[in-house]
Amino acid sequence: MTQTITVRGMSCGGCEQHVEDALAGVDGVASATADRDAETATVEGDADAAALVAAVEDAGYEASA
Numbered sequence: 001m002t003q004t005i006t007v008r009g010m011s012c013g014g015c016e017q018h019v020e021d022a023l024a025g026v027d028g029v030a031s032a033t034a035d036r037d038a039e040t041a042t043v044e045g046d047a048d049a050a051a052l053v054a055a056v057e058d059a060g061y062e063a064s065a
Contacts, residue, residue, distance in 0.1 A: 003043045005052055008062040010036035015061070022059035026051050 007019055016034040019041055023032035028047035035041070041063075043052055049065040056063035 001044070001046055003047070003049060003052065003065075004040050005043070005049065005056065006039055006064045007034060007041045007056055008039055010034060010039070010061060012036070018059055019056055019061060022055045023047075023052060026055045 010016055010019060013036075016036050019034040020032045023029055023034075023041060023043055026047045028045045029043055029052075030045035032041060032043045041052075041056065053063045053065050
């Protein structure tokens with residue numbers, strides 16, 4: 001399953017990597033790709049949307065499902 005969440009606050013490639021790493025640590029995530037220009041992160045897998053948002057927020061960014 002593919003899920004896309006909104007992520008605000010990414011300003012560089014390092015930010016994208018930080019978000020991707022945070023999402024990769026969530027149970028059920030097979031892969032994650034962040035796009036600072038689109039302000040989104042796309043996740044493959046069966047992770048809970050609330051857990052994805054929480055992981056991104058814990059990493060210091062604003063997120064919503």
